[in-house]
Amino acid sequence: DIQAPAHFIRNRIRKALDAGQYQRVITRFPPEPNGYLHLGHAKSIALNFSMAQEFGGYTNLRFDDTNPAKEEQRYIDAIKEDVRWLGYTWKHECHASDYFEQLYAWALHLIDQGLAYVDSQDAETIRAQRGTLTEPGVESPFRHRPPQESRDLFERMRAGEFPDGAHVLRAKIDMNAGNINLRDPVIYRIRHLSHPRTGDQWCIYPSYDYAHGQSDAIEHITHSLCTLEFEDHRPLYEWLLNHLPVPSHPVQIEFSRLNLDYTVLSKRRLTRLVDEGHVNGWDDPRMPTLAGVRRRGFTPEAIRAFCSEIGVTRSDSVIPFGVLENALRNDLNTRAPRTMAVLRPLKLILTNFPEGETEWLDAAIHPQRPELGTRRVAMTREIFIEADDFMEEAPKKFFRLKPGGEVRLRNAFIIQCHEVIKDEQGHVLALHCTLDPDTRSGRPGADRKVKGTIHWVSATHSVAAEVRLYDRLFQVPQPDGDKTVDFITHINPESLVVVADARIEPALAEASPGEPFQFERLGYFTPDPDSTPKRPVFNRAVTLRDTWAK
Numbered sequence: 001d002i003q004a005p006a007h008f009i010r011n012r013i014r015k016a017l018d019a020g021q022y023q024r025v026i027t028r029f030p031p032e033p034n035g036y037l038h039l040g041h042a043k044s045i046a047l048n049f050s051m052a053q054e055f056g057g058y059t060n061l062r063f064d065d066t067n068p069a070k071e072e073q074r075y076i077d078a079i080k081e082d083v084r085w086l087g088y089t090w091k092h093e094c095h096a097s098d099y100f101e102q103l104y105a106w107a108l109h110l111i112d113q114g115l116a117y118v119d120s121q122d123a124e125t126i127r128a129q130r131g132t133l134t135e136p137g138v139e140s141p142f143r144h145r146p147p148q149e150s151r152d153l154f155e156r157m158r159a160g161e162f163p164d165g166a167h168v169l170r171a172k173i174d175m176n177a178g179n180i181n182l183r184d185p186v187i188y189r190i191r192h193l194s195h196p197r198t199g200d201q202w203c204i205y206p207s208y209d210y211a212h213g214q215s216d217a218i219e220h221i222t223h224s225l226c227t228l229e230f231e232d233h234r235p236l237y238e239w240l241l242n243h244l245p246v247p248s249h250p251v252q253i254e255f256s257r258l259n260l261d262y263t264v265l266s267k268r269r270l271t272r273l274v275d276e277g278h279v280n281g282w283d284d285p286r287m288p289t290l291a292g293v294r295r296r297g298f299t300p301e302a303i304r305a306f307c308s309e310i311g312v313t314r315s316d317s318v319i320p321f322g323v324l325e326n327a328l329r330n331d332l333n334t335r336a337p338r339t340m341a342v343l344r345p346l347k348l349i350l351t352n353f354p355e356g357e358t359e360w361l362d363a364a365i366h367p368q369r370p371e372l373g374t375r376r377v378a379m380t381r382e383i384f385i386e387a388d389d390f391m392e393e394a395p396k397k398f399f400r401l402k403p404g405g406e407v408r409l410r411n412a413f414i415i416q417c418h419e420v421i422k423d424e425q426g427h428v429l430a431l432h433c434t435l436d437p438d439t440r441s442g443r444p445g446a447d448r449k450v451k452g453t454i455h456w457v458s459a460t461h462s463v464a465a466e467v468r469l470y471d472r473l474f475q476v477p478q479p480d481g482d483k484t485v486d487f488i489t490h491i492n493p494e495s496l497v498v499v500a501d502a503r504i505e506p507a508l509a510e511a512s513p514g515e516p517f518q519f520e521r522l523g524y525f526t527p528d529p530d531s532t533p534k535r536p537v538f539n540r541a542v543t544l545r546d547t548w549a550k
């Protein structure tokens with residue numbers, strides 16, 4: 001990986017280490033298992049793991065599973081697969097639910113200290129009493145309930161004596177605080193719900209704010225790195241650590257979220273795309289999920305390089321999707337084997353090539369890396385070229401094939417077009433061409449220059465394949481920018497183009513999903529898991545920035 005540039009979190013950690021405040025850095029990546037990870041999470045993963053790696057510590061994978069209503073085991077499994085795929089290894093797999101007993105004990109501690117109380121008002125009343133930025137909060141009539149009484153009620157909440165919503169536990173902080181998060185936040189709710197891990201052991205569940213900092217402290221996390229929307233929660237995070245007998249005192253540092261144009265990075269929105277059928281599941285190659293971009297052909301190396309390149313700041317910005325695509329091109333350009341595929345085949349007959357014969361040509365696997373060797377490419381009398389590499393009425397600047405014109409066949413020789421075969425409607429059915437044998441590799445005319453070079457495959461040796469071409473999922477740069485318009489209305493109806501009758505070099509039919517290939521002039525592709533030996537399916541991950549012949 002590229003050496004990451006300095007950023008404020010790294011600088012701050014280094015300073016604290018130099019000052020002897022820590023021996024090493026322990027971080028955590030804390031997903032809520034209520035959906036698949038997306039590219040925004042990749043930024044957080046890369047940051048957390050790289051800080052720990054760089055400063056001699058480790059990272060825990062912690063499932064923030066405090067809300068059983070939305071959490072599922074399949075999401076836990078998918079998250080683990082995705083973090084591993086990105087190339088990171090966590091030290092401990094943790095679950096906030098592992099700490100429910102300790103968190104409960106600490107809640108009793110707060111109650112006994114007069115720092116928490118059971119409020120028996122409904123959620124709506126409590127919400128209204130919390131006030132606004134300009135109005136102070138209103139004290140609950142239960143705020144001065146004796147600790148004894150709160151303890152008794154809280155124990156009975158846990159024992160399942162009350163229905164959902166009958167009571168909540170609130171931290172007793174300051175109803176006049178400028179920061180609304182400090183106006184006696186709710187830290188426990190009654191929810192008679194089964195939890196994927198703790199089953200029916202609990203019918204009260206801690207709030208995110210209450211569980212998170214204490215989980216960090218239990219795991220001896222030194223730096224709790226999170227996105228900027230938690231900045232206003234930091235005083236509460238601190239208050240809880242300061243008032244509980246926790247084993248360590250982590251610091252929370254916020255950074256800005258990753259936003260990418262032409263897509264959405266929010267599990268809630270991505271869940272809608274899946275649930276409403278706008279895409280074919282979480283791993284649809286158009287999705288900005290890690291499962292989606294992996295299926296499409298993005299590599300972990302490219303995503304890590306991208307995260308390093310965009311850096312870590314505290315200012316919000318929208319990164320062009322093209323920055324990520326360039327990271328992918330940079331990665332694949334150096335290592336993807338080259339191959340030829342024809343998306344929209346037009347038959348071309350070499351009239352001076354013997355019928356029934358195959359000539360085996362050597363083609364470089366990677367023109368800039370001769371050490372990777374060569375592959376054999378079959379030349380036959382009938383080949384396919386790309387339909388739009390031929391134009392009957394070609395403008396002057398068209399340097400591909402036209403009647404009477406010459407073009408070089410990639411890895412082969414120069415040909416000239418003599419005749420255009422058409423059906424009764426005038427559709428071009430095939431081209432008759434002759435090859436110039438003197439321009440074969442090794443012959444005196446091999447480096448004779450013609451303006452255009454086109455790719456091709458043998459009609460008899462190539463294999464039929466389906467190829468899926470992707471465009472942006474949304475038609476506007478910020479689909480969720482205007483909150484008055486449903487982001488769904490901005491979906492690009494042409495985000496997927498299926499090419500049913502492409503032709504590929506036969507060896508490609510044996511490739512596995514995730515193996516990258518450059519289809520020369522067309523982009524970088526990888527097999528889709530829908531592939532079968534009889535019917536290979538390829539996804540285009542990204543087009544080439546440049547083509548070697550226009």
Ligand code: ATP
Nearest residue numbers: 030031032040041043044226227257258265266267
């Ligand atoms: P979403 O808004 O997509 O639901 P979330 O923050 O609720 O995201 P979590 O599973 O709680 O999802 O996120 C786990 C970690 O990933 C958190 O620390 C969160 O701050 C971070 N994270 C989530 N989205 C982004 C993003 N777009 N950029 C950077 N970090 C992110």
Ligand code: MG
Nearest residue numbers: 030031032064
């Ligand atoms: Mg979250």
Ligand code: MG
Nearest residue numbers: 032266267268
């Ligand atoms: Mg969320």
